[in-house]
Amino acid sequence: MYTVHMEQECGCFKESEYESTKTFDFQREAYNYAHTVAEFMNEDFCGKHLFAAQKLENDDFLITVVNNPNAGGCSTGSCGPDDSAGSCDTGSCGC
Numbered sequence: 001m002y003t004v005h006m007e008q009e010c011g012c013f014k015e016s017e018y019e020s021t022k023t024f025d026f027q028r029e030a031y032n033y034a035h036t037v038a039e040f041m042n043e044d045f046c047g048k049h050l051f052a053a054q055k056l057e058n059d060d061f062l063i064t065v066v067n068n069p070n071a072g073g074c075s076t077g078s079c080g081p082d083d084s085a086g087s088c089d090t091g092s093c094g095c
Helices: 011-015 027-044
Strands: 002-006 021-024 049-055 061-067
Touching (some): 002 027, 021 027
Antiparallel strands (some): 002 021
8 A cells, every 4th residue: 555645734635625644556646746836736726835746765656845945934924714723923824
């Protein structure tokens, strides 16, 4: 079995239909899922974070999350439907 893990769940991820852990029978399926989901999140989420898929030593995959250096903080003044997800002042927006 091959598993795709989400490194950290930001506010956008928590509101999405994606799962933080998903298991596959074949490595190619896990690879395709991890890379496709990371690409979709980069395109569809708010842009405060960047997502990338990487293969781990144990044949699992990890979708990593880093702050987007080109994002200028929370432009809406809110980190989501409620500010409990994180602090816009720190730029964390839920992570």
